Structures are given as C-alpha cells and as structure tokens.
Amino acid sequence: MPTMTGEPVVGVQGPPPGDGPGFVAWVRPHLVAMSRLAGRLAVGADRDDVVQEALARAWTKRSQYDATRGTPSAWLLAITADQARKAVRRMRPAGGSLFDVDVPGPRPDLDARMDVDQAIMSLSSRQRLAVDCYYFADLSVAETAAVMGCSEGTVKSTLSDARARLRTLLEVTE
Structure with missing residues (x-):
C-alpha cells in the first residue's frame, strides 16, 4: 500500500495486529485521512474525538477486518464516517436541527469557500459522503x-449527480 508520496508502507498490509504497538503502526498511515474525513463529516464536533472513537471501535472490532472486502484505509474510514454521524446526532438539539441554533458573535463574510461548503451541505447525505471521501479524503472510487x-x-453515479447539483447551486448569474 503506497503512502501519499507513493512510497510503500512496510508492515501495514493484511489484518490489524493483535498487539497495541502493531495496531498503532497499522493505523498510523491512515490517521490523516481519518482526521480529514471526520472534520468534513462532523462539522462542529471535535474531529480528534471522532477519530479517537473510530480508533477505539477499530481496536475492538479488529478481528472483523476482512482484507478481501477492502483496504485497511477503506475499513478505517468507514468506521470514521460512522463515528462522525454519531457525533453529529449527539450534537443535534432535541426537536430541531443545528441550523435552528443562533450562534452569538460576529458572522463571517460569505466568501467563495463558504459558498462551496454551504452548497456541499445542501447535498443529500449520500452525495456528501461520496464527495467528502473522493475529493477531501482523497480516496479512490473503489475505496469510496x-x-x-x-x-x-x-x-x-453519485459523484456525477453531486457535481451536477453543485454546478447548479454555485452558478453565478449576473
């Protein structure tokens, strides 16, 4: 399995080791992608907490990892996505959505990045997950x-639909 620089990572192939130091070495190459995905999916939650929960879950479920069903990265990111969804549900106020809460303090200017983030947030949850995995966590189509x-x-198909929706949402009309 190559790193982001294209170099192979030694000792991280196959199932997760049963010992603590081996498990740490096995997950270490995936921590940046896990953190990036947690930050994208659990806006408002502490992404380090989400990653920590995902790592704890991966540790307890390490015997269930099946290399024939996907890469370690895909398995760990699927757990991270699940933990991010749980973190968002825990943050939601009862009977309302996060968007109903009035946040005190100055509101940031709406710049192009916020427009894109807002447009991505308006996608369906499935489209958002595909976009976050493929474009922000830099996963391949197979890993996504x-x-x-x-x-x-x-x-x-989901990415194509998401791109079409984003094009419509971000269209500048003058």
Whole structure:
C-alpha cells in the first residue's frame, strides 16, 4: 500500500495486529485521512474525538477486518464516517436541527469557500459522503465504494449527480 508520496508502507498490509504497538503502526498511515474525513463529516464536533472513537471501535472490532472486502484505509474510514454521524446526532438539539441554533458573535463574510461548503451541505447525505471521501479524503472510487458500502458504479453515479447539483447551486448569474 503506497503512502501519499507513493512510497510503500512496510508492515501495514493484511489484518490489524493483535498487539497495541502493531495496531498503532497499522493505523498510523491512515490517521490523516481519518482526521480529514471526520472534520468534513462532523462539522462542529471535535474531529480528534471522532477519530479517537473510530480508533477505539477499530481496536475492538479488529478481528472483523476482512482484507478481501477492502483496504485497511477503506475499513478505517468507514468506521470514521460512522463515528462522525454519531457525533453529529449527539450534537443535534432535541426537536430541531443545528441550523435552528443562533450562534452569538460576529458572522463571517460569505466568501467563495463558504459558498462551496454551504452548497456541499445542501447535498443529500449520500452525495456528501461520496464527495467528502473522493475529493477531501482523497480516496479512490473503489475505496469510496468500500466506505459507502456500495458498488463503484454507484459511487460514480453519485459523484456525477453531486457535481451536477453543485454546478447548479454555485452558478453565478449576473
């Protein structure tokens, strides 16, 4: 398995080791992607807490990892996505949404980045997950499919639909 620099990572192939130091070495190459995905999916939650919960879950479920069903990265990111969804549910006020809460203090200016973030937030949860995995966590279509629990064709279709929706939402009319 190559790193982001293309160099192979030694000793992280196959199932997660049963000992603590081996498990740490096995997950270490994936921590940046896990943190990036947690930050994208659990806006408002502490992404380090989400990653910590995902790592704890991965540790307890390490015997269930099946290399024939996907890469360690996809498995860990699927757990991270699940923990991020749980963190968002815990933050939601009873009977309302996060958008109903009035946040005191100055409101930031609406710049292009916020427009894109707002447009992404308006996508369906499935489209958002596909966009976050593929574009922000830098996963391949196959890895995104493993995280989402669907086929590669479904990921491609979902990304295509998301791009079309984003084009419409971000269209500048003068």
